[in-house]
Amino acid sequence: MAVIQDISSPLTPFERRASISLASIYALRMFGLFMILPVLALFSDSFEGSTPLLIGLAMSIYGLTQALFQIPFGLLSDRFGRKKMIVIGLVLFIAGSVVAALSTTIYGVLLGRALQGCGAIAAVVMALAADLTQEVHRTKTMAMIGASIGLSFAVAMVAGPILADFAGIQAIFWLTAILAVIALLLVLYVVPNPLESKVHPDAEAVPSQFKDVLLNSDLLRLDFGIFILHLVLMASFIIIPLQLRATGLAQNLHWQVYLPVLVGSMAIVIPFVILAEKKHKMKSVFLGAITALFLAFIGFVFFHENLTGIIVFLGLFFCGFNLLEATLPSLISKTAPGDMKGTAMGVYSTSQFLGAFIGGTLGGWCYGQWGAVSVFVVCIVATALWLVVAIKMRTPRYLANLIVSLEGVSALEQIELTEGLVTVTGVAEARVHLQDKVAYLKVNNATLDRKALQDFLTGNQSV
Numbered sequence: 001m002a003v004i005q006d007i008s009s010p011l012t013p014f015e016r017r018a019s020i021s022l023a024s025i026y027a028l029r030m031f032g033l034f035m036i037l038p039v040l041a042l043f044s045d046s047f048e049g050s051t052p053l054l055i056g057l058a059m060s061i062y063g064l065t066q067a068l069f070q071i072p073f074g075l076l077s078d079r080f081g082r083k084k085m086i087v088i089g090l091v092l093f094i095a096g097s098v099v100a101a102l103s104t105t106i107y108g109v110l111l112g113r114a115l116q117g118c119g120a121i122a123a124v125v126m127a128l129a130a131d132l133t134q135e136v137h138r139t140k141t142m143a144m145i146g147a148s149i150g151l152s153f154a155v156a157m158v159a160g161p162i163l164a165d166f167a168g169i170q171a172i173f174w175l176t177a178i179l180a181v182i183a184l185l186l187v188l189y190v191v192p193n194p195l196e197s198k199v200h201p202d203a204e205a206v207p208s209q210f211k212d213v214l215l216n217s218d219l220l221r222l223d224f225g226i227f228i229l230h231l232v233l234m235a236s237f238i239i240i241p242l243q244l245r246a247t248g249l250a251q252n253l254h255w256q257v258y259l260p261v262l263v264g265s266m267a268i269v270i271p272f273v274i275l276a277e278k279k280h281k282m283k284s285v286f287l288g289a290i291t292a293l294f295l296a297f298i299g300f301v302f303f304h305e306n307l308t309g310i311i312v313f314l315g316l317f318f319c320g321f322n323l324l325e326a327t328l329p330s331l332i333s334k335t336a337p338g339d340m341k342g343t344a345m346g347v348y349s350t351s352q353f354l355g356a357f358i359g360g361t362l363g364g365w366c367y368g369q370w371g372a373v374s375v376f377v378v379c380i381v382a383t384a385l386w387l388v389v390a391i392k393m394r395t396p397r398y399l400a401n402l403i404v405s406l407e408g409v410s411a412l413e414q415i416e417l418t419e420g421l422v423t424v425t426g427v428a429e430a431r432v433h434l435q436d437k438v439a440y441l442k443v444n445n446a447t448l449d450r451k452a453l454q455d456f457l458t459g460n461q462s463v
Contacts, residue, residue: 008450011137014192018132019141021190022125025086027148028183029093032176033062033116034156035163037234038258042241042251043169047106052238056364058109060234063356065117070353071346074123074204082128082197083187086121090184093119094177101173112173117353119180123204123346130203131194135403135438138202146329150322154266157258161241165252201339201433202403202440205346213343218335221393223348225290226328227355228386232293232379233321234356235363239304239372240314247307257311265318273326283395286327290390292320294383300376334396338440339431341401399428399442406437409457420456425449 011019040059044050077085093116100112129141163171199206213219244254276285296317303309329345336344366374406417421430421439426448431440 008454009134009136011133011140015133015137015141017190018129018192019144021186022129022132022141023144023148025183025186025191026122026125026145027152028179028186029090029119029121030149031152031156031159032097032172032179034153035160035172035176036169037160037237038157038241038254039160039164039169039172039251041238042245043164044106046169047109048104050106051364052368053361053364054106054110056234056238056360056362056367058106058113058360059238059364060357060360061110062113062117063230063234063353063360065114066120066122067350067353067357068120069118070120070123070349071205073120074127074346075207077124077127078197078199078204082124082131082194083191085124086128086187087184089119089121089124090180090187091119092116093121094180094184097173097177097180101170101177116176122349126342126345127197127200127204128191128194130200131197132192135405138200138403139401142203150325154262157262158255161251161254161258198436200342202341202401204342206340206343209340209343210347213336213340213347216335216344218394219332219344219347221389222328222331222335223351224389225324225386226348227351227358228382229293229321229324229328230352230355231359231362232297232382234359235366235375235379236297236300236317238360238363238367239375240300240310243304243310243372244307247305247310249307257314261311261315261318265315265322268319269322269326272323276327277330277398280398282327282331282398283393285323286331286393287387287390289320289323289327290383290387292316292323294380294387296320297376297379297383301373301380304372304376331396333401334399337431338401338403338429338442339433397428397442398444400445402441402443402448404439404441404453404457406432406434406439406457409437421453424453424456427453 036059041055044052044055073085073089096112096115096117096119098112099115100109103109103112125145126142129145130138133141160172163175201209241254244257245251249257272285272288276282296313299309299313299316303313329348332344332348333341362378363375366378409417417432417434417439418430421427421432421441426444426446427441428444429442433439
């Protein structure tokens with residue numbers, strides 16, 4: 001008799017090892033990319049040929065190459081192997097970091113940053129995580145990886161100014177290369193090898209689904225949101241470090257602004273995340289976060305030459321930013337069908353990287369042409385447009401994704417399985433893939449009868 005998967009079981013030691021090591025690889029790579037954000041504009045004089053436009057492009061060009069290569073890397077990993085593509089991606093990332101570290105001209109930095117983005121391993125890491133975890137545990141692993149990104153961003157924003165002041169901006173690129181080497185060693189010696197690799201529609205892009213995802217107006221609205229969020233992030237950080245310095249705050253003290261602002265904003269955001277998820281106020285909280293960004297940029301227009309004003313509105317900015325970074329992936333997960341989540345996230349991530357590229361390029365150009373205020377005006381217009389688009393969003397369904405293995409379940413007809421699954425209390429939607437022996441469920445965690453679901457699967461156990 002085949003063994004039915006226990007949907008209430010915890011992560012196994014094998015899965016914990018896989019989840020922690022993959023989250024570490026993701027964090028090590030992103031940490032290096034994030035560290036440059038608050039410091040590159042401050043060191044523009046260090047590179048021959050620098051102009052505001054080229055500095056903005058140097059900050060953001062990784063977004064263009066990342067957007068171009070992340071989905072192809074994931075698709076190639078289905079054919080050539082996950083670890084092989086991650087190794088190739090990390091080697092490209094290391095090469096880009098070394099090129100940037102050795103560069104004395106802005107064009108060398110541009111090349112290095114573009115190479116860093118070519119090592120687009122995000123989709124492959126997610127696919128490997130799916131290979132190494134049971135279906136029912138996959139969302140836990142993805143949550144760990146997501147948390148590692150948020151933590152690396154916060155630490156990098158503080159560590160970047162400290163390291164750059166102590167050892168120069170080249171030291172950041174060298175450290176980025178070293179961290180990527182550590183990530184490479186984790187891939188080779190710590191991350192388990194999957195018993196088999198297959199396409200996971202919940203974790204990676206499926207080409208046949210692109211049309212459905214791109215025609216879904218609710219998903220497009222969220223893709224537009226992450227595009228704008230990273231556009232304004234990259235554009236504003238061409239200016240904010242320069243304005244902090246212009247107020248008389250020494251570069252080696254910038255971390256003293258970023259640390260309390262980030263920690264304080266995260267503390268403020270937590271109750272709103274709970275309000276959004278637990279009290280079903282997602283749309284109100286979401287619109288409030290966009291409004292916070294809009295107001296922050298208005299504040300920067302009037303107080304960008306005042307240190308206290310910059311700190312206050314930077315705090316407001318990060319409240320909105322952190323809240324949106326937490327709620328946007330949740331909204332994608334709630335909106336996309338369970339068996340299209342991977343494709344939806346692939347388009348979403350591409351939109352994010354394109355937003356970063358456009359934001360840095362546009363911000364650098366505007367700063368060079370018209371000064372700091374023009375960049376904040378662009379951000380005001382962008383967030384206002386986003387607010388108009390977001391107002392039209394439908395109230396999301398407060399449902400979570402649950403994937404259950406049908407391995408060992410008797411060969412019922414797809415319709416019978418689907419109808420049986422949706423009769424379980426708390427299961428709102430079921431999409432059954434008999435060929436893959438997987439069912440993708442949308443469930444209400446507050447009312448889900450896990451015992452009844454387990455009993456249904458066990459009661460249809462094959463002999």
